[in-house]
Amino acid sequence: xxxxxxxxxxxxxxxxxxxxxxxxxxxxxxxxxxxxxxxxxxxxxxxxxxxxxxxxxxxxxxxxxxxxxxxxxxxxxxxxxxxxxxxxxxxxxxxxxxxxxxxxxxxxxxxxxxxxxxxxxxxxxxxxxxxxxxxxxxxxxxxxxxxxxxxxxxxxxxxxxxxxx
Ligand SMILES: [Ca+2]
Ligand SMILES: [Ca+2]
Numbered sequence: 076x077x078x079x080x081x082x083x084x085x086x087x088x089x090x091x092x093x094x095x096x097x098x099x100x101x102x103x104x105x106x107x108x109x110x111x112x113x114x115x116x117x118x119x120x121x122x123x124x125x126x127x128x129x130x131x132x133x134x135x136x137x138x139x140x141x142x143x144x145x146x147x148x149x150x151x152x153x154x155x156x157x158x159x160x161x162x163x164x165x166x167x168x169x170x171x172x173x174x175x176x177x178x179x180x181x182x183x184x185x186x187x188x189x190x191x192x193x194x195x196x197x198x199x200x201x202x203x204x205x206x207x208x209x210x211x212x213x214x215x216x217x218x219x220x221x222x223x224x225x226x227x228x229x230x231x232x233x234x235x236x237x238x239x240x
Pocket of ligand 2: 225226230231233234
């Protein structure tokens with residue numbers, strides 16, 4: 076039998092082990108979600124680049140010559156972009172909680188159900204101006220995509236950014 080102090084130590088060790096195991100599980104989960112997001116980023120970029128090559132224009136139906144931001148609440152939904160891509164045969168997965176994908180309105184949602192934020196370099200200077208965010212700009216890229224992350228709020232540390240590893 077364990078004495079009282081020994082029991083105390085035993086319990087403390089169990090609690091420590093439990094928190095190690097759950098933090099490992101959390102890290103694993105986080106890595107899986109992040110790699111699913113990175114796959115979405117590359118899927119979306121691939122479609123936009125393919126469209127530009129074959130159609131010789133950006134996948135937008137408006138005459139705007141400044142970098143454009145899709146996905147802001149109360150503004151142009153990113154569905155505008157995906158509907159245009161799908162009209163030329165590009166296909167995207169359907170939304171599943173925890174995985175991301177297109178909802179019924181063709182918005183591409185992140186694993187937490189928020190629209191991906193997408194900026195296109197419509198003025199073609201290889202810099203995406205990220206208006207309405209604290210990120211300023213994404214250099215050397217024609218497409219910048221980001222997720223607001225698990226807190227589902229913009230501009231916080233858990234955001235996942237396509238232009239940063
Ligand atoms: Ca630009
Ligand atoms: Ca966030």
